[in-house]
Amino acid sequence: MTTASKLNRLTPYFFLAPAVLLLIVALLYPIGYMIYASFLDWRPSQYISEAEFVGFRNYINLWNDEAFRESFGVTLKFAAVVVTLEMALGVGLALLLDRNLRGMAALRTIFILPMMIAPIVVGLMWRYMYHPTVGIFNRTLKNWGLEPIPWLSDGTWSFIAVVIADVWQWTPFIFILSLAALQSLPQSALEAAELDGASGWQKIWHIKLPLMMPVLIVALLLRLIDAFKVLEVVLVMTNGGPGLSTEILSLRIFRTAQEFQELGVAAAMSNYLLILLMLLTTIMFVYNKAVENRAARLRAAAQET
Amino acid sequence: MSVQTNKSSSPAFYALMICLIIMAMGPIMLMLATSFKTNVDVNDVNVGSFFFTPTLRNYEAVLCNVLWYSPSSVDYCDPTFGRALGNSIFIALVSTAITLIIGCMAAYALVRFRFMGRGPISMTTLLMRMVPPAVLLVPVFGIWTFQYGLDGTYTGIILVYVAMNLPFVIWILQSFIVQVPIQLEEAAKMDGANPFQVFFMVVLPIIKPGLAAAAIFTFRIAWNEFLLGNALSGRGTRTVPVTIVNSITEYDIDWGVIMATGMLLAIPPVIFTFVASKQIITGMTAGAVKG
Numbered sequence: 001m002t003t004a005s006k007l008n009r010l011t012p013y014f015f016l017a018p019a020v021l022l023l024i025v026a027l028l029y030p031i032g033y034m035i036y037a038s039f040l041d042w043r044p045s046q047y048i049s050e051a052e053f054v055g056f057r058n059y060i061n062l063w064n065d066e067a068f069r070e071s072f073g074v075t076l077k078f079a080a081v082v083v084t085l086e087m088a089l090g091v092g093l094a095l096l097l098d099r100n101l102r103g104m105a106a107l108r109t110i111f112i113l114p115m116m117i118a119p120i121v122v123g124l125m126w127r128y129m130y131h132p133t134v135g136i137f138n139r140t141l142k143n144w145g146l147e148p149i150p151w152l153s154d155g156t157w158s159f160i161a162v163v164i165a166d167v168w169q170w171t172p173f174i175f176i177l178s179l180a181a182l183q184s185l186p187q188s189a190l191e192a193a194e195l196d197g198a199s200g201w202q203k204i205w206h207i208k209l210p211l212m213m214p215v216l217i218v219a220l221l222l223r224l225i226d227a228f229k230v231l232e233v234v235l236v237m238t239n240g241g242p243g244l245s246t247e248i249l250s251l252r253i254f255r256t257a258q259e260f261q262e263l264g265v266a267a268a269m270s271n272y273l274l275i276l277l278m279l280l281t282t283i284m285f286v287y288n289k290a291v292e293n294r295a296a297r298l299r300a301a302a303q304e305t
Numbered sequence: 306m307s308v309q310t311n312k313s314s315s316p317a318f319y320a321l322m323i324c325l326i327i328m329a330m331g332p333i334m335l336m337l338a339t340s341f342k343t344n345v346d347v348n349d350v351n352v353g354s355f356f357f358t359p360t361l362r363n364y365e366a367v368l369c370n371v372l373w374y375s376p377s378s379v380d381y382c383d384p385t386f387g388r389a390l391g392n393s394i395f396i397a398l399v400s401t402a403i404t405l406i407i408g409c410m411a412a413y414a415l416v417r418f419r420f421m422g423r424g425p426i427s428m429t430t431l432l433m434r435m436v437p438p439a440v441l442l443v444p445v446f447g448i449w450t451f452q453y454g455l456d457g458t459y460t461g462i463i464l465v466y467v468a469m470n471l472p473f474v475i476w477i478l479q480s481f482i483v484q485v486p487i488q489l490e491e492a493a494k495m496d497g498a499n500p501f502q503v504f505f506m507v508v509l510p511i512i513k514p515g516l517a518a519a520a521i522f523t524f525r526i527a528w529n530e531f532l533l534g535n536a537l538s539g540r541g542t543r544t545v546p547v548t549i550v551n552s553i554t555e556y557d558i559d560w561g562v563i564m565a566t567g568m569l570l571a572i573p574p575v576i577f578t579f580v581a582s583k584q585i586i587t588g589m590t591a592g593a594v595k596g
Binding site: 008009011012013014015016018019020022023025026027028029030031033034037044047048093096097099101103104105106107108109110111112113114116117118119120121122124125126128129133134136139142168172173176177180225228229231232235236249250251253254257258263266267270273274277278280281285 | 318319321322325326328329330332333335336339347348350354407408410411413414415417418420423426429430431432433434435436437438439440441442443444445446447448451464465467468469471472475500501504525528529531532536546549550553560563564567570571574575577578579582585586589590
């Protein structure tokens with residue numbers, strides 16, 4: 001083998017080395033470290049080598065901890081509610097507005113804004129709007145002679161308030177993806193349906209939605225994974241309260257580490273969250289592969305004929 | 306694009322569009338308006354949300370130590386925010402640049418070469434995308450403080466931000482590199498270019514839109530991030546989101562000042578949105594919509 005071809009074989013590794021090194025040092029190693037830390041009784045004042053090894057105690061304690069279970073439930077409920085609302089609104093609006101309207105580009109640009117702004121700032125804006133006296137909602141209610149709403153001081157309302165903020169921020173994501181999917185649909189299928197006299201609803205149910213499905217599933221899973229990452233908006237708006245009504249898991253991890261200084265417990269919580277996300281990602285992976293395989297088969301079949 | 310058969314541009318659709326625009330912009334406009342209000346006006350329910358005498362004093366209070374004049378409205382100048390602004394800009398720009406360089410090289414290797422370990426590396430990168438920052442909190446704090454000795458330094462924060470963004474950047478750039486016509490690369494190779502020349506002189510110029518999208522997404526995360534910045538930054542390296550959260554107390558919030566701070570934090574992403582909305586949308590849809 002000549003030196004030149006040896007070098008050629010090494011080329012991809014030169015290109016990859018910095019990224020792989022960085023991911024190992026700053027991502028993979030920390031995750032391994034976290035798994036180890038979850039078996040310790042560890043405080044931030046100690047070196048990790050001084051921490052006591054407690055086996056599965058953190059996991060078992062958490063499993064039996066009612067507050068943790070409630071927080072887990074809040075997380076699942078939050079993710080389910082926001083993703084359902086965002087899918088319904090986003091897809092619905094995209095179907096409604098997919099008709100060469102003038103100003104569509106402007107709408108899409110403005111729709112990106114909520115996603116680009118810092119979650120901290122989104123939390124601030126909504127906290128201000130939900131303010132009991134100077135907030136715009138209660139001021140409007142008062143002007144109409146209605147009772148003010150205890151937006152952030154009542155458990156149910158504060159959950160609703162947090163959901164509204166997230167829906168405001170992320171419905172545009174689903175909208176933009178759905179619109180892109182709609183505009184790349186094969187025009188022939190829609191024209192054929194029109195010749196057959198299909199109504200608007202029939203076209204949506206039997207042609208548009210099924211053809212959009214691959215994109216919609218990916219969008220749904222991406223949103224679902226992100227919904228479990230939400231932290232700053234809730235931190236600023238309610239800090240998890242009142243009670244545990246909005247204490248989503250990532251916020252609880254933050255508070256367990258920061259306020260209660262129990263790093264081992266926080267690591268065990270992180271692991272529960274990670275396992276949940278692993279499951280979701282695996283589903284997405286398997287699904288993506290299946291779609292790709294089907295597309296490849298269809299292409300092959302088309303070439304044969 | 307497509308032949309539209311239903312040319313129904315009835316006013317109802319435009320009304321809906323205007324409603325949506327107002328809903329998306331409303332909270333931001335309200336923040337903008339409040340940032341020009343005095344505290345008295347904020348708390349006076351008789352003063353309208355959008356109609357009042359605007360003042361610049363909130364911005365003066367926030368930026369007092371970086372302004373070229375010393376504002377008369379500020380009695381005591383708190384330099385926290387000015388310094389944090391500098392930190393945020395530095396950290397976001399440097400980590401974006403490093404992420405892009407390392408990320409596009411890795412993406413190129415994954416798309417254009419067949420080699421041992423390609424499958425596992427590509428798979429791991431994809432999996433890393435879903436790791437939430439909250440999960441990294443404990444280990445990053447421990448490792449950075451006790452093992453790397455990087456707590457409180459720019460290097461420490463930049464290292465985390467680069468690692469956090471790499472998987473996404475690699476993933477998104479792959480879909481752009483696939484579309485580069487391979488004939489161009491082969492022609493360059495025939496002319497005697499080595500793989501690095503092919504990459505930097507042929508591939509990179511073609512995927513500029515992809516790089517722009519990736520840069521915006523990376524900058525946005527690094528600029529907006531709070532949790533890990535909070536755990537890792539020392540007094541001198543605090544970023545803007547960290548100072549904002551620190552200045553929120555349970556009951557008493559100086560709304561005018563905090564909205565001005567929020568506006569300053571929101572400005573760069575807003576500018577990017579208006580300048581490069583096309584690239585952002587392409588980047589957003591690149592992964593999900595293949596077609």
